[in-house]
Amino acid sequence: MDGGRSVEPTFVEKRELYTLMVRSRAFEETAAVFAADGQIPGSWLSGIGQEGTLGVIGQLRVDDYLTYTHRGAYCFIGRGSDPKRLLAELCGKRTGYCKGKGGRHIADLEHGVLGKSGTVGGHAPIAVGAATAIQNRGGDQVVVSLFGEGTSNRGTTHSSMNAAAVWGLPVVWVCENNGYMGNVPASVYTAVPDIADMAGGYGMSGDVVDGNDVLAVHEASQRAISRARAGQGPSLLELKTYRLRPFGEGGADLRDPQEIAAWQERDPIDRFRAHLLDAEVLSDAEARSIGEETDREMQAARVFAEESPFPAPAEAFVDLYA
Amino acid sequence: MPNLTMEQAMNEALREEMRRDPSVYVVGLGLYPSTGAGATSGLVEEFGELRVRSAPMSETVIAGSCVGAALVGMRPVAELHLADFAFCALDEILSKAGKWRYTHGANDGMTLPIVFLEGIGGYVSAASEHSQSPLGLYWHSPGLKIAVPTTPHDAKGLLKTAVRDDNPVLFFTHKLLTDEEGPVPDDEYLVPFGVAEIRREGDDVTVVATSYMVNLTLQAAEDLASRGVSVEVVDPRTLEPLDIEAIVESVHKTGRLVIVDEDTERCGVGAEIGAQVMELAFEALRAPVGRVANPNLPVPYSPPLEKAVLPSVATIEAAILATL
Numbered sequence: 001m002d003g004g005r006s007v008e009p010t011f012v013e014k015r016e017l018y019t020l021m022v023r024s025r026a027f028e029e030t031a032a033v034f035a036a037d038g039q040i041p042g043s044w045l046s047g048i049g050q051e052g053t054l055g056v057i058g059q060l061r062v063d064d065y066l067t068y069t070h071r072g073a074y075c076f077i078g079r080g081s082d083p084k085r086l087l088a089e090l091c092g093k094r095t096g097y098c099k100g101k102g103g104r105h106i107a108d109l110e111h112g113v114l115g116k117s118g119t120v121g122g123h124a125p126i127a128v129g130a131a132t133a134i135q136n137r138g139g140d141q142v143v144v145s146l147f148g149e150g151t152s153n154r155g156t157t158h159s160s161m162n163a164a165a166v167w168g169l170p171v172v173w174v175c176e177n178n179g180y181m182g183n184v185p186a187s188v189y190t191a192v193p194d195i196a197d198m199a200g201g202y203g204m205s206g207d208v209v210d211g212n213d214v215l216a217v218h219e220a221s222q223r224a225i226s227r228a229r230a231g232q233g234p235s236l237l238e239l240k241t242y243r244l245r246p247f248g249e250g251g252a253d254l255r256d257p258q259e260i261a262a263w264q265e266r267d268p269i270d271r272f273r274a275h276l277l278d279a280e281v282l283s284d285a286e287a288r289s290i291g292e293e294t295d296r297e298m299q300a301a302r303v304f305a306e307e308s309p310f311p312a313p314a315e316a317f318v319d320l321y322a
Numbered sequence: 323m324p325n326l327t328m329e330q331a332m333n334e335a336l337r338e339e340m341r342r343d344p345s346v347y348v349v350g351l352g353l354y355p356s357t358g359a360g361a362t363s364g365l366v367e368e369f370g371e372l373r374v375r376s377a378p379m380s381e382t383v384i385a386g387s388c389v390g391a392a393l394v395g396m397r398p399v400a401e402l403h404l405a406d407f408a409f410c411a412l413d414e415i416l417s418k419a420g421k422w423r424y425t426h427g428a429n430d431g432m433t434l435p436i437v438f439l440e441g442i443g444g445y446v447s448a449a450s451e452h453s454q455s456p457l458g459l460y461w462h463s464p465g466l467k468i469a470v471p472t473t474p475h476d477a478k479g480l481l482k483t484a485v486r487d488d489n490p491v492l493f494f495t496h497k498l499l500t501d502e503e504g505p506v507p508d509d510e511y512l513v514p515f516g517v518a519e520i521r522r523e524g525d526d527v528t529v530v531a532t533s534y535m536v537n538l539t540l541q542a543a544e545d546l547a548s549r550g551v552s553v554e555v556v557d558p559r560t561l562e563p564l565d566i567e568a569i570v571e572s573v574h575k576t577g578r579l580v581i582v583d584e585d586t587e588r589c590g591v592g593a594e595i596g597a598q599v600m601e602l603a604f605e606a607l608r609a610p611v612g613r614v615a616n617p618n619l620p621v622p623y624s625p626p627l628e629k630a631v632l633p634s635v636a637t638i639e640a641a642i643l644a645t646l
Binding site for chain 1: 383390398424428430489
């Protein structure tokens with residue numbers, strides 16, 4: 001199998017990637033406040049700490065497809081979705097991406113975000129289907145399918161990996177291994193420490209990457225993506241990472257506080273900013289400017305979500321059938 | 323008009339739709355090498371292995387991949403063989419295909435044009451996990467259309483309609499009907515969803531039945547005619563959408579209603595149609611609504627046991643006579 005192509009991100013691409021990470025984090029912090037004060041009526045599962053995944057998502061083409069997990073805003077921010085409509089959806093407003101019917105279950109087909117499965121692992125066969133469409137049309141798009149290490153337990157995951165490999169489909173399976181299913185550590189429910197080892201069972205390459213090093217994620221996923229585009233089939237990447245918030249906003253966190261603090265030191269955004277400042281890709285003033293611009297964007301999203309109307313009850317009765 | 327079996331008629335429907343629209347493809351188990359039988363027979367020779375995909379042994383992947391492909395503009399047809407096996411993919415069929423569009427607020431005009439082919443029915447000594455007809459289970463769940471053809475003519479016309487529909491369609495064919503022959507027009511035609519067919523006209527009792535139950539009911543109606551009882555047989559052809567108007571109109575004429583369904587009785591097709599008729603035409607009913615169905619048991623293997631559980635001409639006749 002070809003090793004795949006990997007090119008260092010350009011000066012501009014690094015700054016864009018950093019900006020995506022900052023915007024994703026800012027959206028998460030906004031959502032956390034909205035969840036705490038009840039403006040988000042359902043639950044919100046924060047992805048703070050896992051923004052290294054943007055190393056994959058941030059390099060996708062506009063015509064690529066993404067399926068995602070229950071966790072994190074970076075899946076949308078990285079695809080170009082509008083924070084206004086994202087926050088409005090979480091608030092159950094009619095201006096949201098799903099007109100208030102989905103909440104955390106968001107599709108943004110215009111940006112290739114195919115929607116959210118309520119069952120973890122339910123998105124895996126859907127990724128296979130989107131890749132089937134690409135193959136039948138002779139395209140060179142890819143499907144990136146995110147899942148957690150807990151979801152690696154599900155049969156949907158395994159049978160979908162097998163099908164993608166048998167059919168030689170352009171899927172990049174990305175396991176975000178944050179080490180916990182709720183408050184249960186992975187060793188309790190997963191037979192091998194590295195989910196990437198499962199790749200061997202399906203005849204594809206499997207790489208373990210430091211998920212909190214966004215440039216390492218970018219490099220490894222670039223190889224997998226270029227293989228998929230070249231018709232060389234699926235790959236599995238495992239990003240070792242950690243969520244810095246509880247399983248759900250407002251919920252109990254039973255993990256060791258020292259462990260959380262240690263991972264806080266490895267915050268993917270802090271690490272990338274330090275690298276960019278050190279390499280003089282970014283100045284302190286520019287980093288501040290990105291932060292201020294992001295604050296303005298999120299303030300606008302807050303106002304939009306708050307001022308947007310709820311759907312009329314009659315809207316519950318439309319959209320079932322096309 | 324040539325005579326075709328239901329499978330041959332469905333094969334024609336798939337072939338015509340695949341020629342018409344390159345986004346139509348079939349995925350399922352054992353699609354090639356072609357066995358020379360079945361609705362998908364010979365398709366791989368004409369359309370190739372990408373459009374006639376032989377899948378790994380995973381109903382989850384077969385059904386779930388259809389959802390993903392449909393989301394990005396394809397029109398997949400899933401060959402799931404038996405409804406019993408499709409239970410392995412209920413999350414994909416009920417919660418993904420059926421609810422994805424609604425849950426995502428029809429984002430960006432989202433459509434899910436998928437056909438799930440599922441075989442149903444007993445009477446073949448196949449025991450509990452190869453004999454089910456779970457129409458009620460699927461009808462219970464929002465977002466799915468349900469076609470249940472009885473004749474080769476309807477199978478072809480309904481299947482072409484199903485492929486062109488922008489919603490997920492469950493397409494149920496009975497084991498004992500797939501090899502039954504019937505006239506199928508040479509010229510292209512479609513059978514619309516939501517339009518019942520009156521299989522036999524009568525004045526005394528309305529019987530609603532689908533699929534193989536129509537054949538049993540027609541036999542019962544013939545027997546009863548010689549005894550002076552005039553039975554009207556209504557075949558809805560699709561349960562979702564349901565042509566309740568045709569059923570209500572018939573009940574207004576006869577004043578009596580029996581529903582025959584091979585599925586388990588509880589929360590089933592008979593319960594639903596009976597309740598709707600009581601809501602819409604209670605004043606027209608001159609007797610309690612009767613149901614003939616599986617009395618909530620797994621389908622047993624041994625012929626005398628299976629016969630005791632599934633509807634028969636005798637039990638249908640008894641239910642009709644009980645309304646008089």
